[in-house]
Amino acid sequence: MGVMDFLMQGFQTAIQPHNLFFAFIGVLIGTAVGVLPGIGPMSGVALLIPVTATFTSGMDPSAAATSSIILLAGVYYGAMYGGSTTSILLNTPGESSSVVTTLDGYQMARQGRAGAALSIAAIGSFFAGIVSIIGLVLLADPLSEIALKFGPAEYFSLMLLGLAAVSGLAGGSITKAWMMTVTGLLIATIGIDAVSGVARFTYDIPVLFGGLEFLTVAVGLFALGEVFKTVLHKEEDAEKVAKVGRVIPSRADLKESAGPIARGSFLGFFIGVLPGAGATLASFFSYIAEKKISKNPEKFGKGAIAGVAAPESANNAASGGAMIPLLTLGIPGSGTTAILMGALIMYNVQPGPLLFSDHPDVAWGLIASMFIGNLMLLILNMPLVKVFAKIIETPAKYLLPIIIAISVFGVYAVQVTTFDLFLLIGFGLAGYLLAQNDYPIAPLVLGLVLGPMIENNMRRALTTSNGDFLVFVQQPISAFFLICAVLWILIPFILRLKGKNVVVNVEG
Amino acid sequence: MQTRKFDRYASILFALLGAAFLIESRNISESAYGSEVGPNVFPFLLGLILILLSVKLFLESFKNIQKEKKNKESLQIKRFIIILTASLLYAGFIETLGYILSTFLFLYVSFQAMERGSWIKNGIIALAFSFFVYYLFVVVLEGSLPGMPIWFS
Numbered sequence: 001m002g003v004m005d006f007l008m009q010g011f012q013t014a015i016q017p018h019n020l021f022f023a024f025i026g027v028l029i030g031t032a033v034g035v036l037p038g039i040g041p042m043s044g045v046a047l048l049i050p051v052t053a054t055f056t057s058g059m060d061p062s063a064a065a066t067s068s069i070i071l072l073a074g075v076y077y078g079a080m081y082g083g084s085t086t087s088i089l090l091n092t093p094g095e096s097s098s099v100v101t102t103l104d105g106y107q108m109a110r111q112g113r114a115g116a117a118l119s120i121a122a123i124g125s126f127f128a129g130i131v132s133i134i135g136l137v138l139l140a141d142p143l144s145e146i147a148l149k150f151g152p153a154e155y156f157s158l159m160l161l162g163l164a165a166v167s168g169l170a171g172g173s174i175t176k177a178w179m180m181t182v183t184g185l186l187i188a189t190i191g192i193d194a195v196s197g198v199a200r201f202t203y204d205i206p207v208l209f210g211g212l213e214f215l216t217v218a219v220g221l222f223a224l225g226e227v228f229k230t231v232l233h234k235e236e237d238a239e240k241v242a243k244v245g246r247v248i249p250s251r252a253d254l255k256e257s258a259g260p261i262a263r264g265s266f267l268g269f270f271i272g273v274l275p276g277a278g279a280t281l282a283s284f285f286s287y288i289a290e291k292k293i294s295k296n297p298e299k300f301g302k303g304a305i306a307g308v309a310a311p312e313s314a315n316n317a318a319s320g321g322a323m324i325p326l327l328t329l330g331i332p333g334s335g336t337t338a339i340l341m342g343a344l345i346m347y348n349v350q351p352g353p354l355l356f357s358d359h360p361d362v363a364w365g366l367i368a369s370m371f372i373g374n375l376m377l378l379i380l381n382m383p384l385v386k387v388f389a390k391i392i393e394t395p396a397k398y399l400l401p402i403i404i405a406i407s408v409f410g411v412y413a414v415q416v417t418t419f420d421l422f423l424l425i426g427f428g429l430a431g432y433l434l435a436q437n438d439y440p441i442a443p444l445v446l447g448l449v450l451g452p453m454i455e456n457n458m459r460r461a462l463t464t465s466n467g468d469f470l471v472f473v474q475q476p477i478s479a480f481f482l483i484c485a486v487l488w489i490l491i492p493f494i495l496r497l498k499g500k501n502v503v504v505n506v507e508g
Numbered sequence: 509m510q511t512r513k514f515d516r517y518a519s520i521l522f523a524l525l526g527a528a529f530l531i532e533s534r535n536i537s538e539s540a541y542g543s544e545v546g547p548n549v550f551p552f553l554l555g556l557i558l559i560l561l562s563v564k565l566f567l568e569s570f571k572n573i574q575k576e577k578k579n580k581e582s583l584q585i586k587r588f589i590i591i592l593t594a595s596l597l598y599a600g601f602i603e604t605l606g607y608i609l610s611t612f613l614f615l616y617v618s619f620q621a622m623e624r625g626s627w628i629k630n631g632i633i634a635l636a637f638s639f640f641v642y643y644l645f646v647v648v649l650e651g652s653l654p655g656m657p658i659w660f661s
Contacts, residue, residue: 054651175565181524182558186529186551193547200547201529231622232588274612352570397625398633399620404595405611413651416587421599425592437514455550464547 003141006356010364011352014372019070020367022052023373024072030078031380034094035086035391039403041079041333042442043097043222045072047403049215049343050410052357052487053066065347066362070369072343073323077129077370080279081315081377082388084121088114088308089389091240097279097315100287104300104307109242115385116249117308122381123249124313128265131372132320135269136327136367140356147353152460153471155482158419159454162331164274164485167443168492176439176507184447185454187212194452195459207419213341214448217415220424221441222335225431227400232432241393244386257309260290267316275333276488283311320370326351327363330453335442338449345449515569519562526558590621607653611638 013019032043052071056064080132088105094387101121108117150158167177190201191211202208249257290310291300301309325331330352332338344351344362352443355363379389411424435441465471473479514612529551536548598614615634619625645651 045532054645057649057651070528077619088564096643159512173565173568174567175561179561179565182554182561183522183525186525187595189529189551189554196537198537198547200551201532212625228592231585231591233587258609270571373570395623397619397622401591401615402637405615405637405641406616408595408598409607409611409653410646413645418599418603421602422596424601425595433514437511437518440516459545460548467545508579 003137005361006364006483007137007362007368010368011114011371012365013066013365014070014368015362019067019369022055022067023369026074027081027373027377027380027449029101029375030075031082031388032391033075034079034082034098035388036394036399037086037092037392039095039223039226041076041186041337043219043226044075044079045336045339045343046218047214047223047406047410048072048075048413049339049346049497051406052343053346054410054413061347062349062359062361063486064348065344065359066365068347068460069340069349069366070338070346070373072368073366074373076340077319077353077373078377079318080087080312081122081125083315084125084312085385085388086118086392088121089244090392095279095315096485097283097318099280101308101310104302104304105505106242106360107301107303108305108308109305111283112243113305114242114463115245115247116253117305117435118244118248118385119249119382120253120261120305120309121312122378122385123254123354124257124261124264124309125316126374126378127261127383128313128317129320129370129377130266130493132269132272132317132323132449133367133370133374134250135273136320136324139273139324140363140364142365143324144353144356147329150353150477151455152464154481156454156457156461157472157478158329158331159450160455161481161485161488162275162325162333163443163454164488165448166276166334166487167276169276174489174493180434180439180445181447182440183363184444185329185451187217187444188448188451189455202412203224206333207417212423212448213415213420214357214445215346216411216420217427217448218342218445219411219434220338220427221431221445222432223403223407224424224428224438225441227433228432229436230396230400235275241389242387247382248384253305257305260286260310261313263289265317268317269321271314272318272333273324273496275325275331277318278322278336279318281316282314284482286310286314310499323366323370327360327366328353329354330355332446332449335445338442342445342449363498391420391504407409432488448502515565519569522565523559523562523638526562530555530556530559542574564595587621591618594618594621600635603654606656608638608642608656613623621652 033039033041049072060066079095080097083093083095084105085103086094087098087101088109088137091102091106093099093102105117110112163181168174168182176184186389190208192199192209199209252390264286267286271277271282271285287310291297292346294300294306322333323338325333326341328335330350332341341351349359349362376468387402408421411420431441461471472482533548533551535537537546545590594614594617598610602610612634616631619630619634642653644652
């Protein structure tokens with residue numbers, strides 16, 4: 001069967017009424033998550049995993065996984081659309097991937113062109129979304145074919161490369177990023193060892209035998225950490241929300257932004273495919289690139305529509321591109337995709353090359369639903385942008401306690417122990433303290449998700465080599481990945497020694 | 509707390525964490541059926557790496573190349589303590605008090621802690637949320653949450 005047949009089957013899955021409904025809910029909540037400054041895509045997705053788990057509890061496992069991942073992925077790319085709204089109207093980015101959009105977006109709003117900026121952002125995001133899905137369709141099969149030939153040694157090195165990429169680009173201090181990664185890997189060892197069946201670090205406490213639940217840790221670190229931060233730090237006085245005005249962009253606007261949208265989409269897609277470099281870097285690079293190419297770069301920062309079109313397309317394309325390593329190799333390249341991967345594993349669906357042969361309905365259903373979801377987002381965002389702008393005004397005094405209540409509900413509904421609730425609050429506190437002191441959290445979650453797989457592959461590789469660690473260097477592909485991983489760490493380090501400024505990824 | 513000071517304490521804590529895993533991993537059986545490398549190797553190596561990284565961070569915290577960006581920001585300690593305590597009590601009593609009652613109490617206290625407001629409006633929102641979630645989850649989706657306490661119903 002060719003790619004088109006698979007895609008057609010995917011559409012058959014995606015247009016089932018309940019999956020359409022899930023995609024709609026996902027993109028709707030995603031847009032809201034993007035608009036609300038307090039919640040990022042990571043905490044949004046983490047918060048919704050338990051909710052989707054309960055919604056899909058009656059379905060058979062494969063269908064439940066499909067529906068959940070459709071919804072959760074919808075939240076992820078939906079947040080990329082919504083993030084622009086606050087950047088443009090309020091000058092406060094809803095997500096770190098929309099920080100660059102404030103530069104020109106807010107200026108446009110001050111000139112009364114907020115509507116045009118918002119609609120160009122939506123059109124750009126839509127185009128970029130479609131470009132990245134086409135890329136996903138074209139690359140999925142060949143990449144998973146290659147990955148199928150990997151043995152345990154190759155997998156171990158590839159995952160190490162993934163960790164190196166995310167840790168190398170996260171936050172200001174690489175030491176802190178690596179500490180977080182290692183802590184995540186260590187936490188993952190708690191519980192019963194999957195290879196030998198030996199209980200580790202459990203001290204005969206029953207709740208520890210299953211290990212610390214990924215869901216509890218992720219919701220605590222991201223969602224509760226954010227809430228505690230907002231509770232502790234006085235919120236700034238809300239700025240005046242700019243008027244939206246005319247939503248339909250003028251012909252001149254469209255003409256001016258066509259180029260930036262196309263370039264932003266392709267650049268963003270390729271940055272998104274790289275592990276570690278997420279939507280934030282993509283938006284940043286595409287803005288710089290547009291400024292370099294532009295005939296009149298002095299217009300940037302004063303309301304140039306290209307300065308909105310390019311980064312907004314790029315961040316959406318990057319979020320689509322980031323799905324490629326996740327689905328085909330089973331390597332999440334960012335915090336949000338790590339959470340998506342954790343959600344899939346909860347349903348016993350292992351992302352990776354076998355996903356396309358074992359669970360084609362999940363993989364192709366998701367890809368097809370992304371087409372539909374992006375279309376929904378375009379329709380939602382053009383006429384309803386004024387409604388979404390209202391969400392900004394949700395009072396924090398209701399929002400924050402309700403986020404805590406949803407976290408507690410979600411974790412309790414899935415885990416049914418109060419132990420996990422205390423764990424949730426504990427990780428919330430830890431998340432706040434760590435994030436406040438520039439310890440990036442995404443690497444910890446990545447380590448937690450990848451931990452068991454790294455360990456299993458390492459031990460399987462060592463078993464075939466009779467305990468000889470050189471096996472990782474002797475296999476050519478594995479050695480190549482390891483060299484890449486080392487370079488990924490060394491190059492920024494050398495650049496820093498030379499006194500160059502290294503761009504780092506703020507979001508995961 | 510300043511980031512630098514925090515880093516120093518954190519590096520000690522992380523080193524202790526690494527040491528705990530390192531020492532405890534020696535109690536795990538070394539060989540296991542089906543695997544050349546025992547289940548103790550991976551945590552042992554990681555514990556070692558974590559200790560080394562902590563030492564590096566400890567040394568870095570004295571160099572202080574990082575810019576101190578923190579300014580004097582007044583923290584809302586009081587409302588944070590109230591909400592944190594309320595969350596802990598919520599987690600502790602969710603099974604004895606039942607979902608609706610505990611959620612209502614938690615939300616009501618937290619709303620008031622965030623910003624003292626009309627008790628009727630806050631009460632209605634807290635009650636509506638608790639009932640809505642319980643109804644949706646237990647009645648519509650047929651899930652299970654702790655119901656009302658025995659002495660209440």
